[in-house]
Amino acid sequence: MKLLQLELDNFRNYQHLAATFSPGVNVFLGPNAQGKTNLLEAIYVLALTTSHRTHSDKELISWGEKDALVAGLIQRKTSKIPLALGFDTKGKHARVNHLNQPKLADYIGQLNVILFAPEDLSLVKGAPAIRRTFIDREFSQMSPKYLYIANQYRAILRQRNQYLKQLQSKKNTDLLFLEVLTERLVMFASELIERRLRLIQKLNAAAQPIQSAITQTGEALEIEYVSQLNPEELVDAATIQQALLTRFEKLQAREIQEGVTKLGPHRDDLAFIVNGRNVAVFGSQGQQRTTALAVKLAEIDLMKEETGEYPILLLDDVLSELDRERQTHLLKAMQGKVQTFITTPSLSDVARQLIDQPKVFNVRAGNLVTDEHSKE
Numbered sequence: 001m002k003l004l005q006l007e008l009d010n011f012r013n014y015q016h017l018a019a020t021f022s023p024g025v026n027v028f029l030g031p032n033a034q035g036k037t038n039l040l041e042a043i044y045v046l047a048l049t050t051s052h053r054t055h056s057d058k059e060l061i062s063w064g065e066k067d068a069l070v071a072g073l074i075q076r077k078t079s080k081i082p083l084a085l086g087f088d089t090k091g092k093h094a095r096v097n098h099l100n101q102p103k104l105a106d107y108i109g110q111l112n113v114i115l116f117a118p119e120d121l122s123l124v125k126g127a128p129a130i131r132r133t134f135i136d137r138e139f140s141q142m143s144p145k146y147l148y149i150a151n152q153y154r155a156i157l158r159q160r161n162q163y164l165k166q167l168q169s170k171k172n173t174d175l176l177f178l179e180v181l182t183e184r185l186v187m188f189a190s191e192l193i194e195r196r197l198r199l200i201q202k203l204n205a206a207a208q209p210i211q212s213a214i215t216q217t218g219e220a221l222e223i224e225y226v227s228q229l230n231p232e233e234l235v236d237a238a239t240i241q242q243a244l245l246t247r248f249e250k251l252q253a254r255e256i257q258e259g260v261t262k263l264g265p266h267r268d269d270l271a272f273i274v275n276g277r278n279v280a281v282f283g284s285q286g287q288q289r290t291t292a293l294a295v296k297l298a299e300i301d302l303m304k305e306e307t308g309e310y311p312i313l314l315l316d317d318v319l320s321e322l323d324r325e326r327q328t329h330l331l332k333a334m335q336g337k338v339q340t341f342i343t344t345p346s347l348s349d350v351a352r353q354l355i356d357q358p359k360v361f362n363v364r365a366g367n368l369v370t371d372e373h374s375k376e
């Protein structure tokens, strides 16, 4: 999959922009605060309808303006598809092939992106919430069904938490309704966990050879799903459902006392085991970075396997965070395979040597100037 063209109106510091991209490597070059990351953000928003930097869509609209537009022309295997997202004070609307999409969930998945930013290097070591966001964001792009189940789960979880608060404050005493909510929650929870397990197994298989190749010593990586259930219960949806129901029964009094759901995929996590040890605890910073890089690169192949097309890769100022060797692995892994967008204040020597015919855009205060020497 490729992004052929991008058009922006009143998006962040871009009043108007129309750009045509290379199907290979595109570089957004420029000093700080010129709008490089804003461009990657626009591509990310075009794919997922939300930003990776803010939960507030209003922040995306240029200051002093009332609405914004992000539009693009994408090339899929057999067709070119125009996508458009409009933002105004009331909300956002999406169009595929000029047709309005009443449900954003039907829009997501048209354009698949993998974003790699410096904060992703903390995937291994950072808080569990980072890994949960990672799981849900990436797997939702791979499967509309995953997105649907995750959204349903979140909605019921919110409802159940509200009801537990009512029971806690004795505004309500009906335990039968809590049981109904628990059953619904467990139904979606078990499906969600089953899907996560299947995709993590595949991610694991793709990440292992990459980790081994990046490290000269051939480190062995194992990605584990961490849950309150026992490993032998993490088999299939039916077994998970039964195990969750049994635990929820035991937890009921405590949940009412605390007014919160204490079990489920919203509390699960990932562990990265390298050579038999948890790399978040025992690994060096270098090993943690290598693992994060291996997982990101594995995602590219997993997305291809699941959707039939390679995603677009967005590298937000990440090259400068990696040493020569890791940069080399990243650049070699992506080239000729995925269309890539890189932001950087300056291209490193490694990048200059390894990137084949990049199309370079100089970014200056919300304007793009194509480098004459780069590929047209």
Ligand SMILES: Nc1ncnc2c1ncn2[C@@H]1O[C@H](COP(=O)(O)OP(=O)(O)OP(=O)(O)O)[C@@H](O)[C@H]1O
Residues within 6 Å of the ligand: 011, 012, 013, 014, 030, 031, 032, 033, 034, 035, 036, 037, 038, 039, 059, 060, 061, 062, 063, 343, 345, 363
């Ligand atoms: N809603 C908005 N309307 C207008 N300008 C905005 C808006 N949001 C952010 N900006 C401006 O965008 C600029 C930042 O752009 P961006 O984050 O893309 O920088 P960058 O080129 O990636 O820089 P760095 O290398 O420091 O990350 C800032 O000047 C900021 O004031």
